[in-house]
Amino acid sequence: MTARLMIINGGSSSGKTGIVRCLQALLPEPWLGFSVDDFVAALPAVMDGGIEFGPDGEVSVGPAFRALDAAWIAGVVAMCRAGGRVIVDDVFLGGASSQQRWRDAAGDVETVFVGVHCDPAVAAGRELARGDRARGMAEQQAYVVHEGVTYDVEIDSAHTESVECARAIVDYLKS
């Protein structure tokens, strides 16, 4: 297993974070686990050109967000070049173009792309179970994040427990 960077892409409430935690528990080497939510939490609370959430789950981002996001991606790749192994969960709001940004940044760092598919109705139910005020992101993102994206491994988190999804990814890495 020579991969050093793993990108787990899926819509909101598709179960990505749980899969990352299981991967960290199952993989023989220690991997760092980050989330796009960690990046958003690192942004200033109030920022011109940042990220905005609409009433029905729409997400829009401005130029300041994009510039810092590029810096974040470069930083994650640099952690891999410096000897680390990193799993990142992300939401490819731009579909294929989001993936291309990771590919361009990764260069020759061996990267595995994992697609987490989740029936939007199931994801919407899990969104409800989180108890957040905001709703709608699960359904809005379920399909669009996968448009034009190509994967090394694809899993269906609507019908498979997180730990089983993680096992399938570990099996792929061993093969």
Added chain:
Amino acid sequence: MTARLMIINGGSSSGKTGIVRCLQALLPEPWLGFSVDDFVAALPAVMDGGIEFGPDGEVSVGPAFRALDAAWIAGVVAMCRAGGRVIVDDVFLGGASSQQRWRDAAGDVETVFVGVHCDPAVAAGRELARGDRARGMAEQQAYVVHEGVTYDVEIDSAHTESVECARAIVDYLKS
């Protein structure tokens, strides 16, 4: 629907909290949702005779815990007598005797007991997905919390999404 108190009993990582959040979203009246975790968080951080967690998921409680737990239970029931509707998720470490404490406190407050069954292997996988350092509670508690307990509704959270579990409970309440 005249019930005012709903007790959701199940082991650690069986998905109780998500079911409570879905119930709050689906039920036509506003229900307060509390968890045994809220009670534990309200305890002093350090306390003689409190709650201790062993290395393999064992939980033991002392006399100070028991006294405050009785006060907590009395308080939750009083919220119902004062016109509130309350859902509590709990872990009946004492099985039937834990249920009896709720029954004694509830008196004539109409109470619904819900049993959340979850295959211990599935619960252990979800425990892994939470990424906590402590492990073992899910397997330790999966069966013991149901010993001798009788329910108005029983659900299987290993094979049913939280929102579907909640729908089954809502259907029972309507019937």
Added chain:
Amino acid sequence: MTARLMIINGGSSSGKTGIVRCLQALLPEPWLGFSVDDFVAALPAVMDGGIEFGPDGEVSVGPAFRALDAAWIAGVVAMCRAGGRVIVDDVFLGGASSQQRWRDAAGDVETVFVGVHCDPAVAAGRELARGDRARGMAEQQAYVVHEGVTYDVEIDSAHTESVECARAIVDYLKS
């Protein structure tokens, strides 16, 4: 010390929760510590007649909120009647009338009212340090929550560390 119920009133970001945690560590008996935030977290995420937060820190509540709040207060008092000791931090948005609701519910349960005063500029700075998106509550609430309220102990959290505030309250209880 015979008091069983302690109400800590102060505006947002005045440091109430830290004082409660210190009180729990310093007091010889175990006290449960709850916050109005715990009550708000127990509400359904979406609720007609609930609680709304305006863009400049305004808070407005509707009839469903008020009814459940009365049930919550009755429940907290019942915990004391059942042998528990409880500290609650609250925000008296209604000033004296908020206090009267607690007095009416408490009846003969010995209750201590603590006023936490904090210079609004200091509270606004601490609000900034929390990094939340929403701002303005600290300044909006700093004075209004104390209007017409009478206290057993009053502390100034702008110029006194939480643990020293807690020590002053403990000294009062011993006297």
Added chain:
Amino acid sequence: MTARLMIINGGSSSGKTGIVRCLQALLPEPWLGFSVDDFVAALPAVMDGGIEFGPDGEVSVGPAFRALDAAWIAGVVAMCRAGGRVIVDDVFLGGASSQQRWRDAAGDVETVFVGVHCDPAVAAGRELARGDRARGMAEQQAYVVHEGVTYDVEIDSAHTESVECARAIVDYLKS
């Protein structure tokens, strides 16, 4: 202001995170804000050679921790090289040698080192106010993290509010 990397060093409970949040609010450009706690949260929950916390606040780290920490540091610096501005709060358990690791990684990236001094008794009181079970880190780390470290700006968080500490740093950056 040409600095792109700011390292805020201080012991546990000295108020670093609040200062970072205030800096993000006060600085005219958007800065990412990370904490050593974010790095620790990204580690596998269970890891040989990771980080261990003793009963009196001791912290010890093993070789796997060190290797991933070096990757993390390299990644943060790379975010700055890629056009980002980053504030990191850290705990220099190794004193001067911890600082040297950042210097070596930063190379020609303009870096500002900020020392947050806090009287250990005050930090211990704030640790109590956090309500965590673990205690002792505040006192253990208050002095040792500054041994042999040289700073561009030094602040005293025991007697100065977070927002005022942040203002002093902003003034330095402007000068």
